Amino acid sequence: MDIALERRALRTFEESLMEAPDARDAWIAAKCGDDPQLREAVRALVDAARRSTAFPTEAPSARARPATIAPPERIGAYRLTERIGSGGMGDVWRAERDDGLFEQSVAVKLLRPSLYAATSAAYFDTERRVLARLRHRNIAQLYDGGADPSGLAYFVMELLTGDPIDHHVRRRKLEPRAIARLVIDVCAGVQHAHAAFVVHADIKPSNIIVDGDGVVKLLDFGIAQVLTAQPSDGADESGAYPLTPAYASPSRLAGERPTPSDDVFALGVMLYELLVGAPRDAAARLPLSLASAIDVGDQRMATFEGDLAFIVARATDPRPDHRYASASALATDLENWLGLHPLAARDRDWRYETSLFIRRHRWGVTATVAALVGLTTALVVMGVLYNRAEAMRVQAEQRFGEVRSLSKFQIFDLYDALAQTPGTTETRFRMARVAQGYLDRLARAPSTPPEVRLETAAGYIRLAQVQGVPSMPNLGDLDAARANLARADAMLAKTDLPGASLERAHCKLMMATIAIQSDQRMDAAKALVAEAERLLGAPTDPISARWLDTQQSLLLRQMEIADWEERYDDVRIIGAKSLAALDTWRGDMRLDDRYPVWRAGVLSKLGNARWYLGDREGGLQVFQSADALLREALVRMPNSTSLIKALIVNNYDVATTLDSLGQTRGAIPRMRESLAYGNRLLSFESRDHNLRRLMWRQQSALAQLLASTGQFRDALREETAVVAAKQAYRRAHPGEIRAERDLAFDTMVLGTINWRAGRRAEACRSWAEAEQQFLSLKTRGVLTPWDTSTQLGLLSNNLDVCARRKPASAIRLET
Known part of the structure; x- marks a missing residue:
């Protein structure tokens, strides 16, 4: 199934869950119309969801297992x-530290071999180190993990006492307000993990303990994802992840990779x-309705029909883009x-906000009604006497300044802050586009000051970056990026304010x-870079971080x-x-991530230059x-x-150089680590x-x-998946x-791996293609000299x- 059809099917499947179960099939038939491929794909997703079991959490590919693990x-x-517990992932034991260094009681989770076998040791090690860095009041601390000499995998965790x-x-008969406070604490722990690129993937009541002090603790954070995600593509051979269907979103039931939005649904x-x-009810229509879950006349009806019902419905919407954007x-x-x-x-209107204001200040509102009547009369008289023309002028200037300030805040301050927050690429795009609309209107006004036009041009550049500039997080819309950069360049060419040249x-x-990176037109790139060098000019005094970054x-x-x-x-x-x-x-300029990322980028180019000049050992250094x-x-x-992505690039450099030096087995763990980091980022972006x-x-x-070490089956699976993704x-x-x-x-x-x-x-078919x-x-004049001499030369030789x-x-098998 191609990617476009998959996305349409999943979207239609999610929308179908908003229909009553007995009307769902008819709705799907009408929605899909005369598109049999779409209808078949949607029904396959529905059937998969209906076949899902409810408990316990387990990898769908796991076979029957013994009741306990021999410890x-x-x-x-x-x-x-x-032994204090047993679940789908394994058994949990109380353990005591007895090495004489200090006393400590912990919980040790022994993992079922069928789960651990799905993941390489290197990937497991990378993931558990990431999880161990999660330190939050509402997350049970993971201390250590690994495998004992017999190969039994384990996690060492904080020992908790309390109730799910x-x-x-239920035991304390908590009211809705107390329940909301508990869930707020759960959200705090989830959001902390999401900020560290960790998805829980299996949130449910049994994974959340309330200790004796009333503190909420989340268990097994990210462990489900660690155990069963293949380093290459994030799924086991069945294409599924462990889940508890009762708390799984439609996309999870369809076998999709866990994301922060799925945690919000749970x-x-x-x-x-x-x-x-x-x-x-497993057959309940989504989003979930609180009011329909209780009987008419239930004293909770008033509570369940208001904003609380809206919150539940928003969080459980079957469509990810209609849910809350984050746990926070x-x-x-x-x-x-x-x-x-x-x-x-929630969309607001004056009636909604007024009703809440009155509920918050019931007695104060009643006591001040008379005073407000008198004050209103006085204000009317004053308004008549006021110079209306002057008021309109001041108001217009104030609104102009407010809109300008809001746009600047959105496009620059808020945009830069969001750039450091995982999962915000599309949010930044939407935010910049809305703010750009404000600036567009300001820039078209005849009396718009030059500095506003400068801000508008800078806004176009920000918008282009997230639309499609390579080497940056982007949505792949190259044409839109080019258009906005051209608009910015034209505006800046007419501006002589300080900062415009930069x-x-x-x-x-x-x-x-x-x-360079998309069009592969080096002549055009050289002309643009030469013009940029002229515009950059001498450094400012004092030198700004912006100038240094541009340099x-x-x-x-x-x-x-x-x-x-x-x-x-x-x-x-x-x-x-x-x-x-x-x-x-x-x-002070070296304290954030900009300095190490820039320096690593330069070292990458220098290492490659040494490699191609024949100094492979020097390149490795x-x-x-x-x-x-x-x-x-x-x-x-x-x-x-930025640092994680830079490390992924550097791991590629190190691994491929080690391979060229005959140290292939030392290179593979580097790539496993990169894939572990990358799959984590992809869950958010x-x-x-x-x-x-x-x-x-x-x-x-x-x-x-893998091919270099004779693991051809795995190598072909990986490379075939890459080719299929690039074709799509x-x-x-x-x-x-x-x-x-x-x-x-x-x-x-x-072709090389096949050979x-x-x-x-x-192999020959792939090379010919x-x-x-x-x-x-080459015919279109966009093939680089390197590809012409190296890749076409190799292919011509091999096809001979x-x-x-x-x-x-x-x-010739080098690539």
Whole structure:
């Protein structure tokens, strides 16, 4: 099934859940009309959801298992003393530390072998280290994890005493307001984990304990995802994740990757069940309705028909884009409900807000009615006497300033803050687009000051970045990005205010990035970079962070062009200049993630230059210095998406260099780590096209490493998945040069792996297809000299072997 059909089917499936169960099939038939493929795909999703079982949590591919796991006497420094629980993932034991260093009681979860076997040891190790960094009052602390000498996998966790949250609510007969406060605490823990790119994937009452002090603790955070997610694509061979269907969103039931939105859905279901006091009906229409869950005349009806019902319905909407955007947004509206404030997610009108105001201030409103009548009369008289023309002028100026300030705040301050928050690519786009609408209207006004036009141009650049500028989080809309950059450039060319030249230099570099990385037009890129260098000029006094960032972007683009043109000595010269410039950054400028990310990017280019000049050991040393820099920075800033992405790129450099030096087995764990990090980011930024491309590159590299070690079945599975994904991307983005070139390259790689696996006919077919794709680019004048000499040369040679014009010994398998 192609990606477009999958998305349409999933969207239709989600919408169908809003219909009554007995009317659902008829609704699907009418919705799909004369599209039999869509109808078949939707019905398959419905059937899969109907077949789902409710309890316990388990991997769908798991086979029948014994009731308990035979435990060892001890795990590391801990002696197992008492089995205190058992679940779908394994058994939980109380354990005591007895190594003499200090006393400590912990919980040890022994994992079922069928679950641990689905994941490589390297991936497991990476994930458990990420989870161990989660430190929050409402998350049970994970201390350690690994496997004992016999291969039994385990987690060592905080030992908790208390009741599951649903038992706690029933035993204490808590009222809705007390339940809301508990769920707010749960949301706080969930949001903290989401900020660290960790999805729980199995939120339910039994995974939430309320201890003796009334503190909420979430258990098993992210462990379900750790155990069963394959490093390559995030799913086990069945394509499914462990879940508890009663709390699973429609997309989870359909086998999709867990996302933060799915955690929000589970929170909404749990809130519903805690309020109602009973599990939801599996056949209930979505979103869930509190009022329909209780009998007419129930004293809770008044509570369940208002804002609380809206919160539950919003959280359990079957359509992800209609749910709360985050756990913190859900918590905010629960706090608003508790304080009788308007809900942030609800459309407002004066009647709604007035009614809440009166409920908050019932006695004060009553006491001041008479005074308000007198005051209103006085205000009317004063209004008549006031100079109306002057009032209108002042009001217009005030509104102009307010709109301008709001737009600036949205496009710059709020945009930059959101850029550091996971899962906000599309939110930033929508926010910038709305703010841009304000600025557009201001810029068209005849009396608009020049500084507002400058802000408008800067807004266009921000909008273009999130629309489709490569190397940045973007939504893959290259045409829109080009159009907005052109608009910004035209506006800036007519502006001579301070800062306009710097902003225009930045704009030119965004254009150059597209020319290099998407269009592969180096002549156009060189002209844009030269113009940017002229506009950048001498540094400001004092030097601003904006100027320094633009300088590094300029030098990096120059290195990219030299790299594409195989001018590796020039890469080294420019790289030395870039490092020297970074050495001048003040100490306070080196505290955030910008400095290590820029420096690692330069080192990547320098390491590649050494590699291509024949100094592979020297290249490895450069890559390893970047590795040390990034890992040190990640200790200080573990949730920086920029640092994580830079580490993924550097792992690729290190792994491919190790492979070229004959150290392939040492390279594979690097790629596993990259895929673990990347899959975590994709759970939050599924629409980030730059991230998807980055992860395809890692997956393809892993496939080649696996082939080098003789693991051909796994290698072919990985590379076939990459080629299929790139084919779908090219269909969705016709005419995009980078998409065509990337597909040609990976088709060539698939041929190489097939040849190594002894599948000669399949290899020759892939090479022939790749050659045609490269030749198509060459005909249009967009193939780089490197691809012309290297890739087409290799393909021509290998196809001669396929045609028996050359002996098999002439085959070339390097990529």
